Structures are given as C-alpha cells and as structure tokens.
Amino acid sequence: MSEDSRRPRARAVVLLLLVALLALLAPGCRVVESEGPQDVPPPTTATRHKHAKPSGRRPGVVNIETEQTLNGTRAAGTGIVLTASGLVLTNNHVIQGATAIKGTDVDDRRGYRAEVVGYDRTGDIAVIRLSGATRLRTAAFASAGGVAVGDPVTAVGNAGGKGGTPTVVTGKVTALEQSVTARDDSNGTSERLTGLIETNAPIRPGDSGGPLLDTSGKVIGINTAASTGFSVKGAERRGDHRGYAIPSDRALEIARQIQRGEASSTVHIGRTAMLGVKVRPNGRSPGALVAELVPGSPAEAAGVPVGGVIVAFGDTAVDAPSTLTDLMLARHPGDAVRIEWTTSRGDRMAGTVHLAEGPPQ
Known part of the structure; x- marks a missing residue:
C-alpha cells in the first residue's frame, strides 16, 4: 500500500x-x-x-x-x-x-x-x-x-x-x-x-x-x-x-x-521531440517493444522494425516504455541520439537518429 x-x-x-x-x-x-x-x-x-x-x-x-x-x-x-x-x-x-x-x-x-x-x-x-x-x-x-x-x-x-x-x-x-x-x-x-x-x-x-x-x-x-x-x-x-x-x-x-x-x-519546455514509435512492455523482459512505426519517422529511417525491442537510448538503458518516454522528454527536435534495439531473432542493432518534431506527451 x-x-x-x-x-x-x-x-x-x-x-x-x-x-x-x-x-x-x-x-x-x-x-x-x-x-x-x-x-x-x-x-x-x-x-x-x-x-x-x-x-x-x-x-x-x-x-x-x-x-x-x-x-x-x-x-x-x-x-x-x-x-x-x-x-x-x-x-x-x-x-x-x-x-x-x-x-x-x-x-x-x-x-x-x-x-x-x-x-x-x-x-x-x-x-x-x-x-x-x-x-x-x-x-x-x-x-x-x-x-x-x-x-x-x-x-x-x-x-x-x-x-x-x-x-x-x-x-x-x-x-x-x-x-x-x-x-x-x-x-x-x-x-x-x-x-x-x-x-x-x-x-x-x-x-x-x-x-x-x-x-x-x-x-x-x-x-x-x-x-x-x-x-x-x-x-x-x-x-x-x-x-x-x-x-x-x-x-x-x-x-x-x-x-x-x-x-x-x-x-x-518548448517543442516535443519524436522518435516515431508506439511501444508497449516487452513481457517480463526489459525494453520497449515496438508495436507500430510512424511512416517517415526517424525510427523507420534508422531501420527499427516492428517487433523489435528498444533497449538503449543515448547512454541510458531502456527497461520499460515509460523510461523511453522520460528520456525523450529531455530531448528536442533535431537532436542526434544513438539508439540500440534487438530484433525478433535476438540480433542486437544500433543506429543514430535525428529526432523529429512531434505532439506533446
């Protein structure tokens, strides 16, 4: 309680x-x-x-x-x-x-x-x-x-x-x-x-x-x-x-x-950055499971797949969707950020995204 x-x-x-x-x-x-x-x-x-x-x-x-x-x-x-x-x-x-x-x-x-x-x-x-x-x-x-x-x-x-x-x-x-x-x-x-x-x-x-x-x-x-x-x-x-x-x-x-x-x-403060993913919890495993990609978004351009799991954003591990949201709120449109994700086959991938402008969270 x-x-x-x-x-x-x-x-x-x-x-x-x-x-x-x-x-x-x-x-x-x-x-x-x-x-x-x-x-x-x-x-x-x-x-x-x-x-x-x-x-x-x-x-x-x-x-x-x-x-x-x-x-x-x-x-x-x-x-x-x-x-x-x-x-x-x-x-x-x-x-x-x-x-x-x-x-x-x-x-x-x-x-x-x-x-x-x-x-x-x-x-x-x-x-x-x-x-x-x-x-x-x-x-x-x-x-x-x-x-x-x-x-x-x-x-x-x-x-x-x-x-x-x-x-x-x-x-x-x-x-x-x-x-x-x-x-x-x-x-x-x-x-x-x-x-x-x-x-x-x-x-x-x-x-x-x-x-x-x-x-x-x-x-x-x-x-x-x-x-x-x-x-x-x-x-x-x-x-x-x-x-x-x-x-x-x-x-x-x-x-x-x-x-x-x-x-x-x-x-x-100010404009909100957008990665372009809709995420949900990854079951009992850490990370943010990508359920949907926004067409033309930075995530799509970087090759993040639907079904992939985002596990790191910048220098910080992503253990849940809420962590990714909090990390995004500290950023602004135009920022370059390195992200890491795992594929549905377990391969670990990485790329740098330039965040776009999105709606307030």
Missing part, C-alpha cells in the same frame, strides 16, 4: 480524465520566448463565506479544441487565461498528443491558433500561448489553502466539447487532499494524481482545464477528472458524482516554472 493510500483523508478511486472526445476519424512548435514570472497572477487569500452562494462568474475562460492526426481523433477541453497577451493554463491531458491546437476566448468569441509553451506530465498541467492575442480578460486566482469541506464552489468549462458559452455548474467541496488514478479513454493512458480538491459539482468531459471557483469568482482549482460511480471500502456507490481539481497554488507554481523556461525531470 502506498503512503498516499494510507493518508486518513485520501480516497483512491479510478475515474475518467475530462477531455471530451469529439470524433473518431479514419486512421489516417517552436520554443517561445518566456515572459517574466510576474505576468502570472499571484493567488490572493481566500475569503470564507459560510452562507455564501456559489459564484456564477465566467472569468477568462478559453474553449480548447485539438487535432491528433497520429491517432485520428479530435478532442476538446478548457483553459484559463493567465495573461492579457495570451498565456493560458490547462491540463496536460487536454493537449497531449495534439498536432494542432485552437483556443477560442469566450469573452470576445475570437479563435486563435495555439502553441505549447511547456507541460508537466506528472502534475497534469500545461501552458499554451494563443498566437496574436492581446487584451484578453484574465482570471483572478485565490489560494486553495483557505478552502474547507462544505465550501460552495462553481465549476466552469466546455462541457461536452460543444464550444460557445461555457457551462456553469455548482456544488460544494466534499473532501480535500484526495488521491486518484485517472484514465483517459481517448488513448487508454492513466495517471496517479494526489492532493486534489473533491467536489460534488457535476463536471463533465470537456471541463478539463477549466476553473473551480470560490464564492467571489476566484479560481481555487483546475478541474481535471470526475466519476459518477466509485468504490469506497469495497462498496460501489452509483450515481454519486465526484469531481476533482488541482489546487490553484500548485497549478500556478508549475505555470511559473514553465513560463521561466525551467525544464526538469517532469517539466518539458
């Missing part, structure tokens, strides 16, 4: 990330200049309103639509305007795998092409920039440190990926410091999230990246996942909605790091 699962206020659940899958289609970013960290609005101290009503405000909200040409899908989510010049905070899973991103500011109805500034896969936070945006209305943030169980809250977002005026739903904070395992049905991936705010506000797919507001209309959390049924002490409770939000303080801390251009083991 993990330390998080032993915490008295934490409840482990499996639930869905809130990205809205818009369509299933036939299979078929440059590094930006960083603004100063002072451009990201600091949180203010939350004010307690014991009998206050939830806020109906919709501050600085952006509808986000993405195309994922490698997967043949489109998806939608929500973002929160950080700066008047177009920096937008959202969930990483909203832009994960995107080959094109569009953001529509719901205040002026203008649509913008967007590019990824940076993202944190483990924290599920990303910052994008709306190209050419000016004079956007920004959201106001409050510290989540003052949030308590029973506080009224409002969740705002692009529910169902329909676009247009954001959906506004209300509820209360039902728990704090929650731990969940969230699954993204659009690509089958899952992630472990901790320290979340739990609410019974009925947030839906498409609300990911949208604000959870206090009674004064300030952002105290970033909506990230929800479930309509979950397991508590072995008993299934159906129809009991639970939504989860990343506290505003943590989200803004990551956003500031991205804005400063500070990469780390979890934060990637």
